[in-house]
Amino acid sequence: MTDGNALPQREPALTIAQVAEQTGLSPDTLRYYERAGLIERIGRTTGNQRRYAAADLAWLEFLLRLRETGMSISDMQHYAQLRAAGDTTVSDRLTMLRDHRQNLAESIRSLRRNAAALDKKIKHYETLLAEQPEMDTPS
Amino acid sequence: MTDGNALPQREPALTIAQVAEQTGLSPDTLRYYERAGLIERIGRTTGNQRRYAAADLAWLEFLLRLRETGMSISDMQHYAQLRAAGDTTVSDRLTMLRDHRQNLAESIRSLRRNAAALDKKIKHYETLLAEQPEMDTPS
DNA sequence: GTAAAACTTGGAGTGTGCTCCAGGTCAAAC
DNA sequence: GTTTGACCTGGAGCACACTCCAAGTTTTAC
Numbered sequence: 001m002t003d004g005n006a007l008p009q010r011e012p013a014l015t016i017a018q019v020a021e022q023t024g025l026s027p028d029t030l031r032y033y034e035r036a037g038l039i040e041r042i043g044r045t046t047g048n049q050r051r052y053a054a055a056d057l058a059w060l061e062f063l064l065r066l067r068e069t070g071m072s073i074s075d076m077q078h079y080a081q082l083r084a085a086g087d088t089t090v091s092d093r094l095t096m097l098r099d100h101r102q103n104l105a106e107s108i109r110s111l112r113r114n115a116a117a118l119d120k121k122i123k124h125y126e127t128l129l130a131e132q133p134e135m136d137t138p139s
Numbered sequence: 140m141t142d143g144n145a146l147p148q149r150e151p152a153l154t155i156a157q158v159a160e161q162t163g164l165s166p167d168t169l170r171y172y173e174r175a176g177l178i179e180r181i182g183r184t185t186g187n188q189r190r191y192a193a194a195d196l197a198w199l200e201f202l203l204r205l206r207e208t209g210m211s212i213s214d215m216q217h218y219a220q221l222r223a224a225g226d227t228t229v230s231d232r233l234t235m236l237r238d239h240r241q242n243l244a245e246s247i248r249s250l251r252r253n254a255a256a257l258d259k260k261i262k263h264y265e266t267l268l269a270e271q272p273e274m275d276t277p278s
Numbered sequence: 279g280t281a282a283a284a285c286t287t288g289g290a291g292t293g294t295g296c297t298c299c300a301g302g303t304c305a306a307a308c
Numbered sequence: 309g310t311t312t313g314a315c316c317t318g319g320a321g322c323a324c325a326c327t328c329c330a331a332g333t334t335t336t337a338c
Contacts (some may be wrong), residue, residue, distance in 0.1 A: 017314070027315085028297055035318095036295095047304045049315055062260070069253045073295065087271075094264040101257050108250050111243065114208045118240050121201070125233040132226075156284070166285085167327055174288095175325095186334045188285055212325065 013043075013051040023060050030060075036073060038063055038080050069104050152182075152190040162199050169199075175212060177202055177219050208243050 016027045025033075030050075033039050039059065042050045052060075066076055079096055082089040155166045164172075169189075172178050178198065181189045191199075205215055218235055221228040 015314080026297075029295085031316090032296065045304085047315085048317095049304070065253045065256055069250060069257070090264055090267055094261065094268065097257060097261050097264065101254065101261060104250065104254050104257070108247060108254065111208060111247050111250070114204045115240065115243050115247070117204055118208070118236060118243070122233065122236050122240060125229055125236065128229055129233065154284080165327075168325085170286090171326065184334080186285085187287095188334065 012054055014057070016050050016052070019052045019057065019060070022057065023064060025060075025064075033060075033063070036077060038073070038076050040080075040084060066100070069100065070107065071100055075100075151193055153196070155189050155191070158191045158196065158199070161196065162203060164199070164203075172199075172202070175216060177212070177215050179219075179223060205239070208239065209246065210239055214239075 014022070016030055019025075019030060020027045023030075030039075034042060039056065042052055042056060045051055063076060063080075066079070071079075075096070079093060082093050082096070153161070155169055158164075158169060159166045162169075169178075173181060178195065181191055181195060184190055202215060202219075205218070210218075214235070218232060221232050221235070
């Protein structure tokens with residue numbers, strides 16, 4: 001939201017390939033996120049090529065955190081819209097984050113329960129193998 | 140194509156709808172899993188309708204655990220093939236489970252890191268709101 | 279015995295989140 | 309100043325994990 005669209009001063013201004021490198025996303029995915037409205041329109045060179053500012057990077061990294069914790073694209077779109085709408089949406093964003101945080105806590109708990117059950121199964125197999133170490137040699 | 144397939148005695152023998160109810164999977168998904176080879180062919184009535192035995196239920200529940208911890212269908216297919224191949228594959232299955240368990244541990248760690256970062260963001264927003272409690276009343 | 283509900287199959291369709299492509303423009307290196 | 313590689317857009321295509329459908333059969337309830 002600087003000017004119409006010009007690049008602000010002398011910020012780092014990374015190319016899409018550099019951002020891809022740093023985030024682990026592909027250039028295609030970066031363009032897809034922008035099209036999908038997860039990212040506000042990135043500043044361009046006079047030749048219409050994207051140049052990412054440090055703030056864009058930070059926002060991308062936040063989005064990645066949401067993604068890695070299982071937030072859907074459509075929820076991220078919603079969050080991005082709130083963010084774009086300005087300071088009056090802070091409490092809505094907080095609500096979204098708290099909800100997401102709770103879901104996350106629950107899914108971590110669920111994973112830990114399943115991990116414990118897996119450990120049991122693994123121990124069971126280990127016992128089996130310890131009792132019959134070689135199947136190749138019949139009695 | 141029935142026989143070679145008859146129902147064993149007087150086991151519980153649940154219908155597909157009952158298994159769907161108990162596992163939370165849809166009947167379509169249960170049939171899909173069977174077609175995909177995640178489940179061995181389920182016993183049938185003389186009229187060709189599926190009747191699930193207790194062992195089928197137990198296997199399904201194990202599959203669900205793998206699924207919930209992020210194992211792909213194709214990996215589950217692989218595991219199911221090993222299982223169908225009999226006791227000589229126990230050590231291969233153990234290897235798969237250990238690998239999966241390690242991936243799971245790493246993804247739990249990652250989720251916890253992200254959860255901590257989310258907590259920071261949430262606190263930041265809470266502070267913001269505490270400082271400017273009402274935006275509705277301009278100064 | 280019959281009507282309604284549940285089940286069967288093979289195959290097509292769907293939502294999500296990318297990923298690839300064609301045809302063209304732009305930037306960097308020489 | 310020209311070549312080479314990076315980038316642009318709109319749109320098609322893809323992998324995954326289901327989900328739905330049509331047309332027919334079986335089971336259950338009465």
